[in-house]
Amino acid sequence: MKHHRSDTLAELAADMFDDIRALSRDCAGVSRPAFSEKESETLAYLSKRAEAEGLCVTEDAGRNLVFCLPEHADAPHFTVIGSHVDSVPMGGNYDGLAGVLAGLIVLIAAKRGQRALPRAVKVLAMRGEESAWFGACYLGSKMLTGSLPETEYNAVHKGDGKPLWAHLEALDIDTAPIKARQPICDLRQIDAYIELHIEQGPLLVERNIPAAVVTGIRGNFRYREVHCIGQAGHSGAVPRAYRHDPVLAFAELMHRLDTTWQHLLNTGQDLVLTSGIVATDATRHAISRIPDEIAFSLDIRSQDAETLERMRDYLASEMADIARARGVRFDLGTQSAVDPALMDPDLVADLEEAMAQVTGEAFSMASGGGHDAAVFAQAGVPSGMVFVRNRNGSHNPDEAMEIADFMVGVDILSTYMEAST
Structure with missing residues (x-):
């Protein structure tokens, strides 16, 4: 030394x-x-x-x-x-x-x-x-x-x-x-x-x-492993109207969250959100198969406790709306949170x-x-x-x-x- x-x-x-x-x-x-x-x-x-x-x-x-x-x-x-x-x-x-x-x-x-x-x-x-x-x-x-x-x-x-x-x-x-x-x-x-x-x-x-x-x-609230559950099917045989596709449901959810994120930033509010883990099960799913399930993480953060609470409510309502429209269901699993x-x-x-x-x-x-x-x-x-x-x-x-x-x-x-x- x-x-x-x-x-x-x-x-x-x-x-x-x-x-x-x-x-x-x-x-x-x-x-x-x-x-x-x-x-x-x-x-x-x-x-x-x-x-x-x-x-x-x-x-x-x-x-x-x-x-x-x-x-x-x-x-x-x-x-x-x-x-x-x-x-x-x-x-x-x-x-x-x-x-x-x-x-x-x-x-x-x-x-x-x-x-x-x-x-x-x-x-x-x-x-x-x-x-x-x-x-x-x-x-x-x-x-x-x-x-x-x-x-x-x-x-x-x-x-x-x-x-x-x-x-x-x-x-x-x-x-x-x-x-x-x-x-x-x-x-x-x-x-x-x-x-x-x-x-x-x-x-x-x-x-x-x-x-x-x-x-x-x-602060943040997080879900380590959210599951969106739909219905499997042949990629070429099932028309759009009859699909229960969890991947598209996930994509729609992230698009809605991203749009809301931009709106909050435009109005001077603090927010960041991330889905850092996204996966279908490679052992069960294939390029020619509509997956029946996708798992993903979600991490939503803000300096403002009220913004976090509003985002919790917004997430729940958007998931419910997408689930109804696309014939899927979301299972959030365990939430962890930090003020x-x-x-x-x-x-x-x-x-x-x-x-x-x-x-x-x-x-x-x-x-x-x-x-x-x-x-x-x-x-x-x-x-x-x-x-x-x-x-x-x-x-x-x-x-x-x-x-x-x-x-x-x-x-x-x-x-x-x-x-x-």
């Missing part, structure tokens, strides 16, 4: 990203499983780097790491800058990690006397945000805020089949308060929670903007002011992906987010965040904190 006090902050950040990439390299990209040895190694590395810079490092009840300036170690109230260190399997190196390193660079800049921190800041490096490992997301932040459901406490790991609680106990984490849904941190001490994250879509790249302030995190989380308006305004000072112009946008910030917001902690431009999406080895853009995000955080009183 190389380190020189003369490193610029950008060089220091680049070194840390490179070192952690090397620690967690997989056959493609990086893998830092939630609550794993690899995750612990990453935290241990961060601890050494922070201590070398003269920062105070402690471990909380969830075995997350907390960093701060020595003079802020016993502060009764503080702002948290946080994110997660785990990754998806064979993912990119920046999702989550960028937010942790951004907070560390803010603290190191202050420790080196390059920036001021008039208020206490604690940087939180969390475990267990990605849903890839236990089938549920935000496990670490839900544990901290006392909002981990029993089903997720008992959720099994996709690899070894052991429940989450067993993995926690293997790390010597006291699971009693977690099981009882009691917060394992004192939320009353946290004045605000701020998270820097790479953008997971193309907006900042397309608009040539290095960073953005996040206004809210979209939207609006960022604190005052915090958004202050971060926008900081961005305007750094870049000359503020830019704000919604987050389509979920983040730990949503959990803190729903727990009553004023929360905010900063996005950093990133090419090629996220959750893949091709994440491409530039260190220069990352430092713009860091500068926004430092400027915000310097303006805090």
Whole structure:
């Protein structure tokens, strides 16, 4: 591990990203499983780097790491800058990690006397945000805020089949308060929670903007496997009037949803919708056979809870109408849902002011992906987010965040904190 006090902050950040990439390299990209040895190694590395810079490092009840300036170690109230260190399997190196390193660079800049921190800041490096490992997301932040459901406490790991609680106990984490849904941190001490994250879509790249302030995190309702059931038939022998074709029913449903999506956007409302899995059964269906069934997923997201509720009603009515007209039926299966989380308006305004000072112009946008910030917001902690431009999406080895853009995000955080009183 190389380190020189003369490193610029950008060089220091680049070194840390490179070192952690090397620690967690997989056959493609990086893998830092939630609550794993690899995750612990990453935290241990961060601890050494922070201590070398003269920062105070402690471990909380969830075995997350907390960093701060020595003079802020016993502060009764503080702002948290946080994110997660785990990754998806064979993912990119920046999702989550960028937010942790951004907070560390803010603290190191202050420790080196390059920036001021008039208020206490604690940087939180969390475990267990990605849903890839236990089938549920935000496990670490839900544990901290006392909002981990029993089903997720008992959720099994996709690899070894052991429940989450067993993995926690293997790390010597006291699971009693977690099981009882009691917060394992004192939320009353946290004045605000701020998270820097790479953008997971193309907006900042397309608009040539290095960073953005996040206004809210979209909630969603999802159906993992909807079935549209019709009637099989010969592709050449059954006239249109006598068909019960689930594929055309699905196509009509998606066309109606897409038309409504465009209308909502035209009227200034927030919505995204996706059907990411669509399939007929290849073992039963053929090019010359009208299929009797199609299965598909549906993911509908918005920042606005009322919009989501209207879309639930609209989906039900359109499915019923198409089912009547085409002689098919829809079986939605189990719905999962997450409430939207609006960022604190005052915090958004202050971060926008900081961005305007750094870049000359503020830019704000919604987050389509979920983040730990949503959990803190729903727990009553004023929360905010900063996005950093990133090419090629996220959750893949091709994440491409530039260190220069990352430092713009860091500068926004430092400027915000310097303006805090």
